[in-house]
Amino acid sequence: MYKYVELSNFVNNKGITTASSAKKSSFAFGGWYSLPREHFSKEMTLKEDIPFQFHLEENADNMELEGQSILVETSHYDTLYILGASNNGNFYESLSFFQDDKLCYTVPIYFPDLTSNIPIHHEKIAMTIPFMHNQFGDVHHSKAYLWLNTVSLEDCNRWNTIKFPDNPSIHIFAMTLKGGSSI
Amino acid sequence: MNPSKINYDPNLNCYFLTVRGILLRQLDDRDVSLLWNQSGLIYEKMQDNILFTPYFTSLSDSLSLYLNVEKKKQTEEDFSVFLQKIKERILSGSTVLVYSDVFDLPHTLYYQKKHNNHAIEIYHVGNDEVEIVDHYYKFEGNMSISQLKFALEKTNEKNNVSAFEFAYLDTTKAVSPDMLPYLWDTLHFHRKIMNGKDPYDDEQHQKWYGMEAVEAFTRYIHHEVFEDGSNVDISYHGLKEYGGSKNNMAKICLDYGHLLEGLEELGRDYQHIANKVLTIANMILKCFISKNFDHYETRIMNKLQEWKEDEEKATERLNALFELHHYTLNT
Numbered sequence: 001m002y003k004y005v006e007l008s009n010f011v012n013n014k015g016i017t018t019a020s021s022a023k024k025s026s027f028a029f030g031g032w033y034s035l036p037r038e039h040f041s042k043e044m045t046l047k048e049d050i051p052f053q054f055h056l057e058e059n060a061d062n063m064e065l066e067g068q069s070i071l072v073e074t075s076h077y078d079t080l081y082i083l084g085a086s087n088n089g090n091f092y093e094s095l096s097f098f099q100d101d102k103l104c105y106t107v108p109i110y111f112p113d114l115t116s117n118i119p120i121h122h123e124k125i126a127m128t129i130p131f132m133h134n135q136f137g138d139v140h141h142s143k144a145y146l147w148l149n150t151v152s153l154e155d156c157n158r159w160n161t162i163k164f165p166d167n168p169s170i171h172i173f174a175m176t177l178k179g180g181s182s183i
Numbered sequence: 184m185n186p187s188k189i190n191y192d193p194n195l196n197c198y199f200l201t202v203r204g205i206l207l208r209q210l211d212d213r214d215v216s217l218l219w220n221q222s223g224l225i226y227e228k229m230q231d232n233i234l235f236t237p238y239f240t241s242l243s244d245s246l247s248l249y250l251n252v253e254k255k256k257q258t259e260e261d262f263s264v265f266l267q268k269i270k271e272r273i274l275s276g277s278t279v280l281v282y283s284d285v286f287d288l289p290h291t292l293y294y295q296k297k298h299n300n301h302a303i304e305i306y307h308v309g310n311d312e313v314e315i316v317d318h319y320y321k322f323e324g325n326m327s328i329s330q331l332k333f334a335l336e337k338t339n340e341k342n343n344v345s346a347f348e349f350a351y352l353d354t355t356k357a358v359s360p361d362m363l364p365y366l367w368d369t370l371h372f373h374r375k376i377m378n379g380k381d382p383y384d385d386e387q388h389q390k391w392y393g394m395e396a397v398e399a400f401t402r403y404i405h406h407e408v409f410e411d412g413s414n415v416d417i418s419y420h421g422l423k424e425y426g427g428s429k430n431n432m433a434k435i436c437l438d439y440g441h442l443l444e445g446l447e448e449l450g451r452d453y454q455h456i457a458n459k460v461l462t463i464a465n466m467i468l469k470c471f472i473s474k475n476f477d478h479y480e481t482r483i484m485n486k487l488q489e490w491k492e493d494e495e496k497a498t499e500r501l502n503a504l505f506e507l508h509h510y511t512l513n514t
Contacts, residue, residue: 029468029469029472066482087465088465088468089193089426089461089465090193091458091461091462092458093458113193115321116193134292141290141321141322142321166482166485166486167462168465168466168469169461169462169465169466
């Protein structure tokens, strides 16, 4: 029913840390803040019972967008769930789906700032984290939010590649596909 | 739980946020949001520096022009008299704005780290403490009077002034603007600037407007970021301020799109430009912090080219909107 999109080869940014390793965060400029490691596990079921896989690795745990292309097994998927947030502002971009080199489908994705609880469009808060770490200690007066974009793939029957735009302000932590029968 | 006193908007700087926060305690949200209707493009060569700004009218002038609100300042040499005057002003119905160095404000990220003048609202004056609202850093809470005194003394020292100063907004004669004249006035200034003209026909300074400003600032960014590389302050802050102003303009166009054919489409163009410009600002900062100039140069220059094309398209749409409504470039 659900299939994780494998991001381990694509994570290029550190946003989740322990209190003592907060200085290693590269999510915000100059390591201003990071998400507390104790609020994450490798697999988590979030909003609307959607499971996500996190990549809680030493040096990187999220994908900062810089034009990556991710190959996915061709199938009839119904929906793509994308979990992420922006740094230093609210941002949106277009996500493209290709079958090899042929563009099949383009859809906008919206990611508000990590500290904002107001959507830009129709995206929803999937995870509320009560505090953040920064290099001087814990920041309790600002919560953090991970946002869920739900992309319907009903109009996109056959594809095998997701192409991301170049926007390093947007960070993707996990992606899950729903549906999928081999074709 | 009491409702928050904070009014945050990522598109406004600390001064704008504080003025807006103070006004929203007295006036309607719809009218207050009309103040941020400037998003021109002006590039000016100064003696040792450059200025890149979306603003062509001061906020004080906009307050007076659109809402008939007057921004007033009060200065006092003695701190206890200063505090007493603030107390009286708040009791008479208006909270006040003060500037303090962030270096001495414990709730900010820059406490004891970096110097920068920062606007905050004083909401209440008690016996030993003042209640402050920092809309920019999303903080509301108390500060001891001795701490405030210390912070403002240090700020005065840094700025080489002796008197303590606060500002307040006189809203006793406030009005609500008529929307159509307001929209035409706003669009008229933007059309003039984006077509390369000074909105006030000022020929005194060496300035570039509209697309020429985009090109001049692009050249400046390349020099500051990739040739000099020692500082990206002007490039980053110039783009950040402009992106925020474009989002504010977009909001006005989208909110009142039903009043004028073509306005909603223009609002979407402006939203798109704001997203692009703020992306470039963040890219520049990431490039500067990582010092990975080779990794970012082509990416940033490509985005700057896209920005220019987006501005050209939006200006064409703005001109078309005037043609549609029978205005000419010379009106």
